[in-house]
Amino acid sequence: MPKGANQKFKLYYLMKIMLEKTDDEHSITMPEILTELERYQVSAERKSIYADLQALEKLGVEVIGEQVGRTYYYHVGSRQFELPELKLLVDSIQSSKFITARKSNELIRKLESLCSEYEAKKLQRQVYVSGRIKTMNESIYYNVDSIHNAITENKKIMFQYFQWNLKKEMELRHNGEMYHISPWGLSWNDENYYLVGYDSDDQMIKHYRVDKMLKIRMSDEPREGKKYFEKFDIGTYSRKNFSMFGGKEERVRLLMDNQMAGVVIDRFGKDVSMVPVDDNHFSISVDVVVSQQFFGWVFALGKGVKIIGPESVVQQVNQEIKRLVEQYNME
Template structure:
C-alpha cells in the first residue's frame, strides 16, 4: 500500500481526530478514521490503527471500543476536564471584570479545544460577552503573570499607576513617578484584581488595582516587608477591607435583622457568632477596616443594620450622615 507524504504525523493526527470527533455520545468507526486520515494524506491499514489506538494511552488519551451491530465503533473517555467543569470555567472567565473581552474570547476558544467539536458548540452558546463592561487594559493578563514571577523570584517590581480623568483618558498618578513595591499576593475583591504589597518608603502594606498598573518590570532588589506579611492572612485582609479601601481595623458590633443573616455570613463567613436579641434581630461583632466604604455598606442595608459600637465608629456614621444631609441640602 503506498504511504501518504504525511505518514510520520499519523499518531498525532489520529489523536486530533479522536479528541475532536468523539465524546461520550459520539463515536467513530474504523472506516471513518481511515477516511479522515486520508484528508491529511495519511494512509493506514486496520491492524496498524488498532495498535495506534492503544498507543494513544501513552499520550494520556484513553480510547474505548464497543460493538455496534456487525461493526466496532470508538470514542475517547476520561478527558482532563468534564463538560460541566469547562462550563464553570467559561462562566468564571465571562464574569471576571478584569479580563478584557478580547482575552475572554481567546481563553474560551482555547477551552473549546479540550472537548469534542460537538461539546464545543455547547460552550459556544455561552460565550456571548459583547457589551459587557470589561477591563480595558489588555496587558493585565501579562501584568498578573509578571507579579507571580516576581513573587516566585522574591523580587520587587516597579510600575506606573494611572487613573481615568473626565476626558476618559488614562492619567498617570504622581506625574508618572515609578512605584517600587514588594509584591506579596493578589486579591480578588468587588470584581477587581488587586496587588497587595509592601511599600518600603512608606513602611506600609498597600494595594493597587492590577488593571491600572502600567509598564511593570522586575527589579533587581529583593522583596522587603516579610515580617509584616508573616502576620497577615491575605483572605482575612481582603474580607476586612471593603472595596480594598484602607482604614483602622476595629471590632464593630452590629445589630442586624434576622432576614440579613445570609448577608452577614456571605461577607464575614460562618464562624461569626450571631447572638439573638429578640425575635427579629441578632447582634454580631465583626473585624473590619473602618472606611467610608464600610459605612456606605451599612447605609445600603437601611434600617436592617445598626452600628452599636465602638462609640467612635458610631460617631463616624453620624458625621457621614450629616455630610450627606449637607451635600443634598436636606432640611
C-alpha cells in the same frame, strides 16, 4: 498500500481525530477513521489502526469501542477536563471584569481545543453579569504574570499607576514617578484584581488595582515587609476592606435582624460569632476598615443592621448621614 506524505505523523493525527471528532455522544467507525486520516495524507490499514488505538491508551487517551449490530464504533472516554468543568471555566472567564474581551475570546478558543468539536459549540455561550464592564487594559494578563514572577524571585517591583480623567484618558499618579513595592500576594475582590504588598517608604501594607498598573518590571532589590506577612491572610484583608477602599481598621459592633444571618456569613464567613440579643436580633463584632464604602454597605441593608460601637465609629456614621442630608437637601 502506498504511504501518505504525512505517514510519520500517523499516531498524532489519529489522536487528533479521536479527540476532535468523538465524545460520549458522538462515535466514529473504522472506515470513517481511515477517511479522516486520508484528509491528512496518511494511509493506513484496519489492522494497524487497532494497534494505534491501543498505543493511544498508553499515552493516556482512553478509547472506547462498542459494537452496535455488526459495526464497531469508537470514541474517547474520560478527558483531562470534563465538559461541565470547561463550562465553569468559560463562565468564569466571560464574567471576569479584569480580563479584556479580546483576551477572553482567546482563552475560550484555547479551552475549546480541550474537547470535541461538538462539545466546543456548547462552550460558545454568553454569560451576562449585571453591571459588568470589561477592563480596557490589555496588559493586565501579563501584569499578573510579572507580579507572580517577582514573588517567586523574592524581588520588589516597579510600576507606574494611573487613574482615568474626565477626558477618559489615562492620567499618571505621582506625576508619573515609579512606585517601588514589595509584592506579597494577589486578591480578586469585587470583580477586580489587586496587588497586596508592602510600601517600605510608608512602612505599611497597601493594595493596588492590577489593571491600573503600567510598565511593571522586577527590581534588583529584595522584598521587604516579611514580618508583616508572616501571619497575614489576604482573604481576611479583603473582607475587612470594603471594595478595597482604605481607612482605619476598627473592631466594629453591629446589631442585626435574625434574617441577616445569611448576609453576615456571605460577607464575613462562618467563623464569625453571632450573639443573640433578643428573639429578633443578634450582634457581631468584626474587624473592618471604616470607610464610606463600609457605611454604604450598612445603609444598603436598611433597618436590618445598625452600628452600635465603638462610639467613634457611630459618630462617623452620624457625620456621614448629616453630609448626605446636606448634599441632597431639596429645600
